[in-house]
Amino acid sequence: MAKVTIDGKSIEVPDGTTILNAARMIGGDIVPPAMCYYSKLKTSGGYCRTCLVKVAQGSAKDPRPMPKPVPSCRQTVMDGMVVENITSPEIVEARAGVVEFLLLNHPLDCPICDQAGECHLQDLGYEHGKMKTRYEFKRREFEKIDIGDKIKLHMTRCILCYRCVKVADQLCSCRNHGVMNRGDVAEISTYIENVVDKDMSGNMIDVCPVGALTDKTFRFKSRVWFTKPVDAHRTCDKCCGKVRLWYKGEEVLRVTARKDKYGEVEDWICNSCRFDHKKTSDWVIEGASHIDHHSVISANHYETGKALENLKSDIERHQKQLKENKFALGQGAMNPNNV
Amino acid sequence: MQSLTNRSKVVSNKKMTFMERIYLPAIFGGMMITLGHFFRKKTTVQYPEVKRPFAPVYRGMHVLKRDENGAERCTACGLCAVACPAEAITMVAAERKPGEEKLYREEKYASTYEINMLRCIFCGDCEDACPKESIFLTDRIVPSDSFRDKFVYGKDLLVEPMEENKRIDISKRQTKEVLEFKKHKEFQHNRLK
Numbered sequence: 001m002a003k004v005t006i007d008g009k010s011i012e013v014p015d016g017t018t019i020l021n022a023a024r025m026i027g028g029d030i031v032p033p034a035m036c037y038y039s040k041l042k043t044s045g046g047y048c049r050t051c052l053v054k055v056a057q058g059s060a061k062d063p064r065p066m067p068k069p070v071p072s073c074r075q076t077v078m079d080g081m082v083v084e085n086i087t088s089p090e091i092v093e094a095r096a097g098v099v100e101f102l103l104l105n106h107p108l109d110c111p112i113c114d115q116a117g118e119c120h121l122q123d124l125g126y127e128h129g130k131m132k133t134r135y136e137f138k139r140r141e142f143e144k145i146d147i148g149d150k151i152k153l154h155m156t157r158c159i160l161c162y163r164c165v166k167v168a169d170q171l172c173s174c175r176n177h178g179v180m181n182r183g184d185v186a187e188i189s190t191y192i193e194n195v196v197d198k199d200m201s202g203n204m205i206d207v208c209p210v211g212a213l214t215d216k217t218f219r220f221k222s223r224v225w226f227t228k229p230v231d232a233h234r235t236c237d238k239c240c241g242k243v244r245l246w247y248k249g250e251e252v253l254r255v256t257a258r259k260d261k262y263g264e265v266e267d268w269i270c271n272s273c274r275f276d277h278k279k280t281s282d283w284v285i286e287g288a289s290h291i292d293h294h295s296v297i298s299a300n301h302y303e304t305g306k307a308l309e310n311l312k313s314d315i316e317r318h319q320k321q322l323k324e325n326k327f328a329l330g331q332g333a334m335n336p337n338n339v
Numbered sequence: 340m341q342s343l344t345n346r347s348k349v350v351s352n353k354k355m356t357f358m359e360r361i362y363l364p365a366i367f368g369g370m371m372i373t374l375g376h377f378f379r380k381k382t383t384v385q386y387p388e389v390k391r392p393f394a395p396v397y398r399g400m401h402v403l404k405r406d407e408n409g410a411e412r413c414t415a416c417g418l419c420a421v422a423c424p425a426e427a428i429t430m431v432a433a434e435r436k437p438g439e440e441k442l443y444r445e446e447k448y449a450s451t452y453e454i455n456m457l458r459c460i461f462c463g464d465c466e467d468a469c470p471k472e473s474i475f476l477t478d479r480i481v482p483s484d485s486f487r488d489k490f491v492y493g494k495d496l497l498v499e500p501m502e503e504n505k506r507i508d509i510s511k512r513q514t515k516e517v518l519e520f521k522k523h524k525e526f527q528h529n530r531l532k
Contacts, residue, residue, distance in 0.1 A: 111416030111470050112447045220432040220447050223417035299421060 002079040006030055006053075007087045019072035019083055020051050024262070029321055030085050031262070033095075033124055035102070035209045036161035037073035038264055044166050045073035048159065049098045050124065054091050057082035069094050096128040103133045105140050106210075107156045115211030117224040117296045120263055121159065142187060147177060148196030150216050150275050151205060155187050158212035164188065164204040171268060172198035188212070199238060202274040206257050206265050217275055218246075218254035225296045227253055232283035238270040244289055245280075252278045258289070294318065395511045398461045398476040401454055402507040403498040406444055411498060412473035415449035419465035419474055427458035428465060445471070452497060456481045456490040466512070472521075475509040 001012050006023050007030040013022045021039070023031045032053055037045030045051075051073045055066040060080025069091060072083070085091060102121060110116045124130075142155035160179060165188075168175035176198075177190040190196065196204070204213045227246040234241045246254045255274050257265035277283065290310045291298040358364060384391060393399075404412050415432035433450035435443045442448075465474050484490060499507045 109445075111414045111418070112445055116416070220415075220434050222432075223421075225421055226417060296421065 002077045002081070004077040004079075004081045004083065006083045007085050013077055016076050018045075019053055019055075019070075019075050019077055019081075020045075022077050023072065023083075023085065032072050032085055033120075033127075034073055034262070035120055035124070035159060036163060038163050038166070038207055039262075040264060040268075041163060041166040041170060041207070044163060046071055047161055048102065050095060050102070052091060052094050052098065054084040054088045055081060056084050056088075092128075096130060099124050099128045099130045100133070102159050103130060104135050105156070106133070106159070107139060108133065109157070113154075113157065113211035114214045114218060114220065114224075115157075115208075118263075119211060120209040140184065145193050146216065147188075147190055147193065147213070148201060149194055150202065150271070151196055152214050152216045152219060153188060154212050154214070155189075157210045158188055159210055160186055160188070161209055163207040163209070164213055167204050167207055168196070168198070168201065171200040171203060174198060199271050200268060202271045203257065203265065203268050205274075206259070209263070215254055215274075217278075221253045222248050225299055227297075228301065229289035229291060229297065231258060231286040231289050233286065234273070234277065234283050236270060236273050239273060240267040240269070241273060242267055243269050243273055243283075245283060245285075250280070252280060254278075261292070393478040397478045398463050400456075400477055400479040400481045401459075401465070401492075401497055402475050402477050402479075402509065403452065403494070404473055404475060404509065405499055405501065405506070408441065409501050410440070410442055410444040411448060412444050412471045413449050413452065414443075414445040414447050414471055414473075415452070416470060418468040418470060422464045422468035423459075424462060424464060425458045425460050427455045427460075429453050429455075449494070452494050454492050454497065456492055457487060475507075475512050477507055477509060478511065479507075 002015055002017070003010060003012050004019070004022050006019070006026060009026050009028075009030065011022060011026050013025060017025075020032055020034060020037060024039075032051035034045070035048040035050045037048075037051060049071060051071055052069040053072040053075075054069055055075070057063045058066060058081065059078035063080070072085075103125060106121065110119070110122060113119070116122060140156070144152060144154045144156075147153040162179065165175070165178055168177060176195050177188060179186055180189045180191075181187060202215075205215050208214075224246070227248045230245045230247055232243055232245050234243075242258060243255050244258050245252045246256065255269070255278065257267060257269045260266055288301070291301060293311055293314055406412050415430050417430065417432075420426075420428040420430060429451075430449045430453070431451045432447050435446050435448055461476060463476050466476055481490075481492075499505070
């Protein structure tokens with residue numbers, strides 16, 4: 001066991017736990033954001049640098065600080081480690097810089113993108129006041145392709161987090177796409193279009209933190225904030241069958257897996273649940289999904305029962321955080337003019 | 340009885356004098372006031388032949404702008420609809436097909452776009468929300484009608500005509516300061532390619 005202190009909050013965690021997971025065990029807003037790390041995918045993480053933290057004290061035996069910010073998704077804890085995340089102005093600034101780097105080649109076509117409203121890069125940019133880019137040069141350009149028969153790839157939006165590659169490796173029977181070339185010209189590709197057809201491959205859409213991989217059956221059907229999420233299940237022999245249906249009126253526009261507060265799916269779902277069962281009669285409805293009230297998807301949603309209780313506690317938590325954490329926002333990181 | 344305010348008047352029932360009883364001086368006085376109004380400046384105008392100038396900030400009927408090449412700027416992003424406090428705007432998006440680049444600026448466009456003018460409160464929030472400089476409120480008036488369904492304006496009434504000389508002028512809504520601000524390099528992604 002190792003005792004680690006993150007932003008003044010201590011916790012005992014098993015040896016070999018990463019700083020990010022230790023922070024998630026504590027919970028709250030000290031959890032570093034992650035664009036490439038995915039707790040349900042093995043060997044994920046270490047690419048995007050969004051989860052940088054400062055290690056102010058390496059361990060009890062060797063209390064020297066680490067010389068550079070470290071990626072918390074890969075750095076394991078040591079006994080007596082002291083970590084600073086949002087309490088360190090240096091880290092808040094470094095993360096804002098990382099966000100800007102992620103936006104370098106991003107086309108900023110959010111008005112067109114189907115992911116808008118549930119996009120992690122959008123949230124991250126907004127949280128760090130990076131709603132625009134300083135980059136003036138030509139961005140890398142790719143044609144949009146049908147990477148699978150039901151999946152569209154917009155390579156221009158990709159941030160190369162490798163999550164979809166790991167989904168194909170770990171969930172599908174075989175992988176037929178990957179990252180080709182290196183550096184600036186690295187791209188997710190298959191060489192041949194329409195080949196990603198293995199079962200469970202639809203989970204790539206859910207794990208993609210940006211709008212690079214999107215559901216073709218939902219393409220341009222509706223903006224996500226005009227649809228209403230409802231939890232439902234069915235008995236499926238290939239997956240858990242627990243999904244979220246996105247309704248517009250009486251029509252199910254798309255089916256996704258349920259996501260937790262870190263935007264990670266709770267359980268993988270198979271392609272047949274995702275693409276082929278879009279009738280209310282296919283599903284047993286459990287009730288309206290709980291959406292964080294800070295999300296644009298919660299606009300005009302009226303929650304009842306347990307979801308309403310969740311919503312109330314959500315609002316209380318956010319208000320408490322606002323009172324506590326004024327110091328973390330005072331460093332200009334939240335100021336949109338400070339680009 | 341003591342009055343509560345000094346505004347009360349005691350009504351008297353005294354007899355009128357001869358001059359008051361013939362009423363003519365009072366009638367003549369009244370006629371003079373009426374006559375005097377003939378020579379004053381008129382406060383009304385003969386609408387629709389004469390139209391009053393609108394204030395530069397007047398917000399009337401919406402227009403969906405086209406860009407310099409005549410392509411529709413709207414990309415059906417739905418931000419106007421989510422910003423609308425009256426929930427007056429609805430739209431359906433569609434994907435642009437190859438060969439339609441002259442018609443629609445982005446790869447997605449609004450196949451239907453409707454504003455319910457009875458719900459609209461002309462606040463201009465849609466204009467603020469629009470990331471594509473597509474929707475603007477103009478100084479045109481929404482004409483009256485006898486049927487409620489005529490007030491649901493579709494793209495036929497909202498999109499400006501393709502012809503160069505029939506475009507709707509929105510320069511009043513785009514002040515020099517706004518245009519200068521938009522020249523900033525950070526908005527380049529919204530400029531023409």
